[in-house]
Amino acid sequence: MTGRSSMSYYCFTFFIALMYLFLYVPIIVLVLFSFNDSTFPYIWKGFTLRWYSELWHSHEVWNAISNSLIVAFSSVVLSITMGILAVLYGSRNRLAQLLVLFYGTLAIPEIVVAVGLLSFFSFFSIPFGLTTLIAAHTLLGLGYVVPLIYGRYRELDYALTEASMDLGATRAQTFYRIIIPLLAPALLASALLVFVISLDDFIISFFCSGASTQTLPMYIFSMIRSGTTPVVNALSTGLLVVSSFLVLLFSSLNIKKVDMLP
Amino acid sequence: MRAETGFRSIFKQELPFFWATPAFVWQVLFLYIPLFLVLIYSILGNAGLSEYLTLEHYTALLDPMYAAILLRSFMLANVNALLCTLLAFPVAYYLAFFVTRFKNHLIFFLILPFWISFMVQIYAWFFVLEKHGLINSLLLNLGIISQPIHLLNTPFAIYLVMIYCYVPFAVMPIYSTLEKFDKRLLEASADLGATPWQTFLRVTLPLSALGIRTGFFLVLVPSFGEFVIPTLLGGGKQLYVGSLISHYFLLARNFNLGASFTCVSGIVLIISGISWYLLFRWAFNLSRRAQ
Numbered sequence: 001m002t003g004r005s006s007m008s009y010y011c012f013t014f015f016i017a018l019m020y021l022f023l024y025v026p027i028i029v030l031v032l033f034s035f036n037d038s039t040f041p042y043i044w045k046g047f048t049l050r051w052y053s054e055l056w057h058s059h060e061v062w063n064a065i066s067n068s069l070i071v072a073f074s075s076v077v078l079s080i081t082m083g084i085l086a087v088l089y090g091s092r093n094r095l096a097q098l099l100v101l102f103y104g105t106l107a108i109p110e111i112v113v114a115v116g117l118l119s120f121f122s123f124f125s126i127p128f129g130l131t132t133l134i135a136a137h138t139l140l141g142l143g144y145v146v147p148l149i150y151g152r153y154r155e156l157d158y159a160l161t162e163a164s165m166d167l168g169a170t171r172a173q174t175f176y177r178i179i180i181p182l183l184a185p186a187l188l189a190s191a192l193l194v195f196v197i198s199l200d201d202f203i204i205s206f207f208c209s210g211a212s213t214q215t216l217p218m219y220i221f222s223m224i225r226s227g228t229t230p231v232v233n234a235l236s237t238g239l240l241v242v243s244s245f246l247v248l249l250f251s252s253l254n255i256k257k258v259d260m261l262p
Numbered sequence: 263m264r265a266e267t268g269f270r271s272i273f274k275q276e277l278p279f280f281w282a283t284p285a286f287v288w289q290v291l292f293l294y295i296p297l298f299l300v301l302i303y304s305i306l307g308n309a310g311l312s313e314y315l316t317l318e319h320y321t322a323l324l325d326p327m328y329a330a331i332l333l334r335s336f337m338l339a340n341v342n343a344l345l346c347t348l349l350a351f352p353v354a355y356y357l358a359f360f361v362t363r364f365k366n367h368l369i370f371f372l373i374l375p376f377w378i379s380f381m382v383q384i385y386a387w388f389f390v391l392e393k394h395g396l397i398n399s400l401l402l403n404l405g406i407i408s409q410p411i412h413l414l415n416t417p418f419a420i421y422l423v424m425i426y427c428y429v430p431f432a433v434m435p436i437y438s439t440l441e442k443f444d445k446r447l448l449e450a451s452a453d454l455g456a457t458p459w460q461t462f463l464r465v466t467l468p469l470s471a472l473g474i475r476t477g478f479f480l481v482l483v484p485s486f487g488e489f490v491i492p493t494l495l496g497g498g499k500q501l502y503v504g505s506l507i508s509h510y511f512l513l514a515r516n517f518n519l520g521a522s523f524t525c526v527s528g529i530v531l532i533i534s535g536i537s538w539y540l541l542f543r544w545a546f547n548l549s550r551r552a553q
Contacts (some may be wrong), residue, residue: 027386108483
């Protein structure tokens, strides 16, 4: 390596290190301040764990967590079930061209989708709450599930299905014993993805939840607006741990999130 | 009995397509019908009993205030997409071509922000930008400034956090195209006498064009309607497209004006998207033919 190129290599490495610093310094500070023994959240006083115990006993937080989890689990189940049926039964006939409808959710800015849903629910006087949230998040989920499963399904060898049927398996047996195991990584990956996206979603939840239902991001949003306490830091640290765990799980499935981008 | 066999025969068809219908119905019911409804709201007269179609909600938008808001969001989205892509490319390039040790760890830490709650990421910046936050205490202790500088509630804070939140969206597609890239092409190009700069312009850039464009659009589209970051970090002093839309729909409950503004914003976004698409095609063709 010549002097000049090794010099530019070090500059390059330095730039990358700066980018990682940029990505992680705020998060590290956030985690540190969850152990800060001061009610005013921005000045360091000393070490404490009391924010975690306060988090544990906070009724409002648990309410938001349970809402978020109910919505996330329901939308995962609904979007995966409907998504896999749409791909299996819709991709080998004239409906296949219509699968393009599912790419719309990703291409349209989220706030436009949110505004549409709000208008729709108010136009038909549907009461806002968990039901509308689940409907909206399932829509969001379908936009990821169908492209991801469809992409994987097209790679499958149709001969395997034919062989299974030729050897006397029924359609249901073929479905459970051939197709589902082959699609399992894609199914699991899309389930994880929808779960995280649903937990993280703010805009659509903000528009479709009504006055009384609050999800986790909405709780943090209202705390930031109204003056925050280190409980939010403790909550954020908890969420960070969960996210890291999910990324590890996801990367072990060997599907990149970008693979399903149209 | 007859009805039952009819019903069963549908199940036993080669491809019982109606199993596929719930997803399609859901998609049309909760995405396409609502979008159509927004369009209808934008031309529906709100003059009491006389519910006729009108363009008054669009003429109301001729006020220069709306143009200023559209321009502000247009700037934010385009500058953000451009900066994110410019920052993301070297990171993706480095990871794809230079890193050998700890590659999986580096990629893990790059993917992680993707999965961290957006709201948590935004909240974290308050500890950096606040009056007693990290930047101010660092600068004060180093003696560079004597008074804390005002960082929160400024356009600077909005742009900074926008870049922070959207950079991973640009890195991932660029990285995945560079990763699949056959490295022998670079050696071939060098062997045939190309300078590193020529190789970059005529081999690397055209072959990663798709990833760059995907990354750019993944940032551009959501940042145009971004609502949370300008609201929380801009202190609500300056309106952006997202904040005005949510104001009309959630606070003012003026669905008609909100819908027409949403449609106009959508058109602005589509126009800027198409312009960027054409510009990218032109630029990549140019780079392929560069000397």
